[in-house]
Amino acid sequence: MTGEVWIGGGGVICGIGDNLPACIDAFRNMATGAATMEYLSSAHRGTYPVVEVRADNAALAARAGMPAHISRTALLSKIAAQEAWDSTGLGELRNYRVGFVSANTVGGMDKTEDFFADYLQDPQSGHLNQVLHHECGSITELVADALGIRHHVTTISTACSSGANALMYGARLIRNNMVDIVIAGGTDALTRFTLNGFNTLMILDQESCRPFDDTRKGLNLGEGAGYVVLVKDELKELIRTPWCKLSGFANANDAYHQTASSPDGIGNYLAMKGALEMSGLKPEEIDYINLHGTGTQNNDSSEGLAIERLFSPHYPPLSSTKSFTGHTLGASGGIEAVFSALAVREGYLYPNANFGTRMKEVPFTPVTAFSEGNKVQHVMSNSFGFGGNCSSLIFSIS
Amino acid sequence: MFQPYIFNQLSMSIYIQGTGCVSPLETAAEGPFPAVVNPAYDGARLKVSDPDYKQWIDIKQIRRMSRIIKMGVAAAKLSLQEAGVQKPDAIITGTAYGCLDDTGVFLSKMINQQEEMLTPTSFIQSTHNTVAGQIALMLSCHAYNNTFVHKGFSFESALLDSIMILKEGKSKHILMGGMDELTTHSFNIISRFNRFKKEPVTHNELLHSATPGTVAGEGAACFVLGTEKGDNSHARLTGLTTSYKPGSTAEIAADIIAFLAVHEIAQEDIDLLITGRNGDSEGDIWYDHVERTLFPDQAVGCFKHLCGEYPTAVSFGMWVGCKVLSSGHIPADVLFKGKTSEKIKKVLIYNHYKGTHHSLILLTGC
Amino acid sequence: MAALKAQIVEQLNLQEVKPEEIGDDQPLFKEGLGLDSIDALELIVLLQQNYNIRIANPDQGPEIFRSVRTMAEFITAHQTKQ
Numbered sequence: 001m002t003g004e005v006w007i008g009g010g011g012v013i014c015g016i017g018d019n020l021p022a023c024i025d026a027f028r029n030m031a032t033g034a035a036t037m038e039y040l041s042s043a044h045r046g047t048y049p050v051v052e053v054r055a056d057n058a059a060l061a062a063r064a065g066m067p068a069h070i071s072r073t074a075l076l077s078k079i080a081a082q083e084a085w086d087s088t089g090l091g092e093l094r095n096y097r098v099g100f101v102s103a104n105t106v107g108g109m110d111k112t113e114d115f116f117a118d119y120l121q122d123p124q125s126g127h128l129n130q131v132l133h134h135e136c137g138s139i140t141e142l143v144a145d146a147l148g149i150r151h152h153v154t155t156i157s158t159a160c161s162s163g164a165n166a167l168m169y170g171a172r173l174i175r176n177n178m179v180d181i182v183i184a185g186g187t188d189a190l191t192r193f194t195l196n197g198f199n200t201l202m203i204l205d206q207e208s209c210r211p212f213d214d215t216r217k218g219l220n221l222g223e224g225a226g227y228v229v230l231v232k233d234e235l236k237e238l239i240r241t242p243w244c245k246l247s248g249f250a251n252a253n254d255a256y257h258q259t260a261s262s263p264d265g266i267g268n269y270l271a272m273k274g275a276l277e278m279s280g281l282k283p284e285e286i287d288y289i290n291l292h293g294t295g296t297q298n299n300d301s302s303e304g305l306a307i308e309r310l311f312s313p314h315y316p317p318l319s320s321t322k323s324f325t326g327h328t329l330g331a332s333g334g335i336e337a338v339f340s341a342l343a344v345r346e347g348y349l350y351p352n353a354n355f356g357t358r359m360k361e362v363p364f365t366p367v368t369a370f371s372e373g374n375k376v377q378h379v380m381s382n383s384f385g386f387g388g389n390c391s392s393l394i395f396s397i398s
Numbered sequence: 399m400f401q402p403y404i405f406n407q408l409s410m411s412i413y414i415q416g417t418g419c420v421s422p423l424e425t426a427a428e429g430p431f432p433a434v435v436n437p438a439y440d441g442a443r444l445k446v447s448d449p450d451y452k453q454w455i456d457i458k459q460i461r462r463m464s465r466i467i468k469m470g471v472a473a474a475k476l477s478l479q480e481a482g483v484q485k486p487d488a489i490i491t492g493t494a495y496g497c498l499d500d501t502g503v504f505l506s507k508m509i510n511q512q513e514e515m516l517t518p519t520s521f522i523q524s525t526h527n528t529v530a531g532q533i534a535l536m537l538s539c540h541a542y543n544n545t546f547v548h549k550g551f552s553f554e555s556a557l558l559d560s561i562m563i564l565k566e567g568k569s570k571h572i573l574m575g576g577m578d579e580l581t582t583h584s585f586n587i588i589s590r591f592n593r594f595k596k597e598p599v600t601h602n603e604l605l606h607s608a609t610p611g612t613v614a615g616e617g618a619a620c621f622v623l624g625t626e627k628g629d630n631s632h633a634r635l636t637g638l639t640t641s642y643k644p645g646s647t648a649e650i651a652a653d654i655i656a657f658l659a660v661h662e663i664a665q666e667d668i669d670l671l672i673t674g675r676n677g678d679s680e681g682d683i684w685y686d687h688v689e690r691t692l693f694p695d696q697a698v699g700c701f702k703h704l705c706g707e708y709p710t711a712v713s714f715g716m717w718v719g720c721k722v723l724s725s726g727h728i729p730a731d732v733l734f735k736g737k738t739s740e741k742i743k744k745v746l747i748y749n750h751y752k753g754t755h756h757s758l759i760l761l762t763g764c
Numbered sequence: 765m766a767a768l769k770a771q772i773v774e775q776l777n778l779q780e781v782k783p784e785e786i787g788d789d790q791p792l793f794k795e796g797l798g799l800d801s802i803d804a805l806e807l808i809v810l811l812q813q814n815y816n817i818r819i820a821n822p823d824q825g826p827e828i829f830r831s832v833r834t835m836a837e838f839i840t841a842h843q844t845k846q
Contacts, residue, residue: 043513097402105525107547117509123586131587135494136526137548150642154555155548157496157526165544172562178402196508197521202805202822253489253534253543258462259522260801270540386522387531389543458798461777515813518805519777 005171005246007395008090008181008231008239010338011083013076014224014325015051019083020338023325024348027370032324032353034208034220042192048204051222051326052190066146071108071133072189072223074142076331080225081143081183084338088229089240090181096235099152099179100144101170102227103162103186104330107136110191139187152179159385160292161251162186163333164393167228168249174232181235185227185334194329195221201259209295211320212304212366214357219294222326226335244344247378247396248281250274254388260298265306267390268292272310272380275392281378284314286394288349290340290381291366293320294327299384304362315364316380319352333383333391340381341395347374404561405637405760406660412564412635413764414621415571415628416483418476419717420469421617421705422447428480431721435731437601437704442594443585444615444706455536462519463532464499466579469618470529471536473575480630481622487569488542489530490559492552492576494709495584496526502583529577542569550751552576553710554640557759560623561638575620576713580706585614593707595677604677604703605734612676615706619713621720627764632724633745637661637760647687650756654692654748657758668696669742670728672715674749676702681753688748689735697736699728712749716759719745723763765836772832775810776803788833793826804829817842 010020015033017023026033033051037044040052053060053076060075061068064082081100085093111130118126133142140155152173156165163186170182188194198204198221205218228246236242252274254267261268276283292303307315321339322328328335339350352366377397384390419425422437426449437444451460451468454475460468470491478486500523507516522528527545534543542563546555553576560574588594595604595611604613622628623635639657644650658665671693673685689698699722705714722728722745728738743763750756769783772792776799790796793804804825811817817839819828828838 113505113508116505119583119587120506120509124590128590132591135547135549136496137494137552140548151640153548153642154546154551156544157547158530158543158545159525159527169544169559172559176404176407176562176565178404192508192513193505196513196516197504197518197524200516200518200521200805200809202808251542251544253531253540255534255538255540257800258528258531258535258802259518267540385527386525387527387543388534389527389531457780461779462802515809517775517809518802522802 002233003175004233005174006231006233006236007228007243007246007341009084009087009229010227010341011080011087012224012226012335012338013053013080014328014335015053015222016324026324027350030351030353032208033222033326040190042195044195044199048206049208049220050190051220053223069129070142071139072110073104073106073108073187074139076189076225077102077139077143077187078146081147081227084183084227084229090238093148096181097179098149099170099173099182100147100149101154101156101166101182101184102140102143103156103166103333104136104139104188105157105159105162106188106191106194107139108133109193110189113192157330158389159387160329160332161383161385161389161391162330163226163337164383164391165251166334167246167337167393168251170230171246174230180232182230183227184230185337186330187225188223188328188330190221190223203296205295208354209323210354211291211293211295211323211352212300212359213355214359216295216297216300218296220326222328224325224328224331224335226331226338228337228341243341244395244397246393248275248279248394249392250278251391254390256388259386261302261384263302265302267388268303268306268384269309271390271392272306272382275380275394279394279396281394283311286316286378286380287376288316288343288379289318290336290379291318291320292382292384293322295322300359301361303382303384304359308362317349317367319350319366321350323353336381337393340379343376343379344395344397346372347376348372349374403639403660404558408565410625412561413624413627413631414633414635414720415624415631416477416481416622417717417720418473418620419714420446420449420473421714422615423704426472426476428476430725431729435704439600439613441598442613444613446616464497464523466497466577467529467532470575470577471533473618473620474533474573477620477622478573481571481628483571483622485537485539486541486571486573486622488563488572489533489539490544490556490572490574491530492546492556492710493526493529493578494547494549494552495578496547497524497528498579498581498584500524502581550709550755551640553713554638554757557638564623564625571622571624573620573622575618576710577618578616578708578710580614580616580708588614601703605675605700607677608679610679612678612707615708615711617705617714619717631764633720633761634764636762637758639758641756643754644756647684650684651688651691654688654758661760663744665692668693668744668746669739670697670699670722670745672699672701672719672745672747674702674712674715675700676707684750684753697728697738698734699732700734701732704731709751712747712757715747715749719747719761723761765832768836769832771810771814775806786832789831792829792831815839815843
């Protein structure tokens with residue numbers, strides 16, 4: 001066993017595209033996703049733009065091949081996981097030892113919050129099937145059952161870094177010969193609970209977000225799901241078109257505050273540094289960084305300073321795809337892993353939308369236009385979340 | 399389907415260097431299994447016996463911690479204290495429900511106030527990784543930090559993550575644990591799924607009740623795992639596996655036989671079988687079958703009559719196993735069948751959650 | 765200001781701090797009571813709920829909430845009648 005882990009495929013569904021090719025087209029056409037809320041109902045509909053998947057639950061369920069009353073979180077997950085598997089060309093899933101490591105933060109809250117309204121009026125009311133799959137782990141199992149994966153199925157929830165941590169655990173399972181293949185990533189649906197929660201933190205932008213711009217005012221919430229298919233080295237030949245290797249990763253904790261990042265971004269710095277160490281790369285060998293880049297004053301500043309500390313004076317091209325997809329929370333680490341891994345295969349550099357003014361704190365500016373065919377051999381993807389959870393992944397050419 | 403295991407590939411030993419437990423018993427202190435056992439059943443509901451959390455948490459920080467966070471922090475600190483470790487090299491938790499109380503508070507306010515004038519505290523405390531995050535914050539620990547939220551496998555996933563990281567050789571001490579809380583809302587809602595006893599029952603009667611349903615519980619149990627034997631290490635973690643939705647009792651029996659064989663242990667070598675028997679006549683059939691067919695002569699211990707049923711209750715079972723190995727005998731309140739022996743070296747914990755999530759944990763005395 | 769102190773203690777769940785123990789000019793953040801950015805957000809909601817004053821920009825927080833006195837002065841200046 002060489003211990004090398006390959007990316008054999010990927011799938012994404014989010015507000016800018018129903019599948020991965022559609023998302024890439026959106027980047028090409030600078031078609032950002034922030035819009036007035038359409039599918040979720042909330043008192044804040046007119047105030048905050050969001051990036052919803054452009055489909056109602058009935059349409060998603062038809063696509064996923066799952067019942068329409070199931071949580072939107074599960075429907076999105078199944079669609080993206082299926083696209084990821086299908087893209088590998090491996091054929092029947094049951095012919096392999098496959099695991100499923102999925103991250104989410106909301107679980108079935110989209111249904112629970114409807115249930116709770118009835119329940120609060122009368123503890124005996126509310127439809128039980130709305131809370132049957134409330135738990136984060138239940139969502140994962142619904143999808144694992146639908147995919148036909150039984151062993152080494154688990155769920156991670158570390159706020160916005162969840163999806164990235166799913167890839168790390170998945171890679172470890174493969175390195176330890178517990179399984180040969182892992183579908184790893186994350187999913188989250190937009191809910192009133194999350195929207196109102198973020199509103200209390202006063203970090204939502206009332207316009208389309210401006211990551212890494214000096215005038216940024218906050219984030220836009222999004223939703224979606226994104227998964228890569230991690231494959232052990234010995235099965236690489238069976239993949240239709242192997243994308244790249246997962247060459248490094250690290251998870252560190254900021255240990256500064258429950259939600260805010262430390263001013264110098266120590267957790268961010270340690271995560272990026274740790275990932276570089278595992279991959280054996282020097283900072284100047286990174287060809288592109290997919291930023292966490294939520295668009296909040298705090299995150300972008302801390303992340304920017306941590307990048308300066310680690311990469312100065314050689315700054316790679318960098319951008320936040322959240323300027324298109326919004327912040328998809330538990331899905332973001334998975335969605336951005338797919339974009340990052342694909343960037344290695346295709347030489348993509350993704351644009352950072354809505355950028356105008358360089359942040360005063362840092363000497364670099366993000367990429368603002370999409371391009372392909374670049375020399376992109378090593379890509380870093382950052383995901384930093386509440387609870388100080390900081391994760392960084394590196395994807396590398398073979 | 400054959401499941402590869404982790405322990406048969408390990409060249410190192412994994413010692414349990416410290417344990418900490420907050421439960422419906424008086425367990426929130428260093429020392430042996432409590433002499434007095436009187437968990438307070440409130441109908442079919444068991445509540446944690448809260449210690450004075452100010453022993454471990456500064457008053458300024460306590461205000462922003464809900465019960466489950468306090469439980470988790472107390473258990474964590476107790477385990478670190480016993481292990482003699484200030485700052486672990488990783489913090490990994492497993493919790494199926496996360497911070498239920500704060501979730502309920504925020505949800506209720508959101509609905510009752512029609513999404514207006516909501517405050518952040520209960521929202522930020524509602525996220526599942528808050529316990530692990532809070533522990534890191536209190537210890538200023540920048541190390542690896544992860545939280546698993548997978549129903550009846552939340553604790554086992556955290557254990558596997560811990561083992562895989564220790565195997566990489568860069569970490570000396572890992573703090574890990576399992577925790578879940580019970581709130582009035584969660585008890586009411588889960589009750590509607592007919593999970594709990596309808597008739598009154600005591601902890602002495604529960605496991606023999608032969609009626610459907612169990613009692614709801616809660617708790618937090620933490621362990622410091624490391625590759626060196628600490629001063630207070632009395633047990634090694636020597637086996638771990640999970641089985642999701644086994645088709646029959648025959649299948650789980652075959653899984654257990656295969657597990658023991660791979661770990662080169664004969665059935666007779668098991669000195670104590672600890673099961674997750676919880677008094678539910680339907681669910682306990684699994685344990686009846688395994689005890690009768692695989693371990694007919696061995697002592698059997700139980701723990702859910704003391705902590706109640708919850709997705710990470712197996713962590714309390716593992717804590718009980720550690721206490722048995724450190725004291726060398728099986729407490730009367732734990733012994734379900736058979737008798738305590740002179741020498742207890744190998745303890746096998748077999749637990750299932752709702753009949754779908756089955757796990758095996760093997761502990762060896764040291 | 766006595767009423768305001770009681771509201772602060774309740775809103776922020778300041779266990780074992782009696783309202784009368786908070787000095788009128790005592791710094792509320794960092795030293796003094798040791799409040800943080802989450803508490804600032806809680807106080808913004810307190811102002812809205814109890815005094816009908818809306819603060820759109822959380823960055824104004826440190827100024828307004830420097831002490832109970834500065835809070836009281838801000839309230840007097842901005843309070844609108846229901």
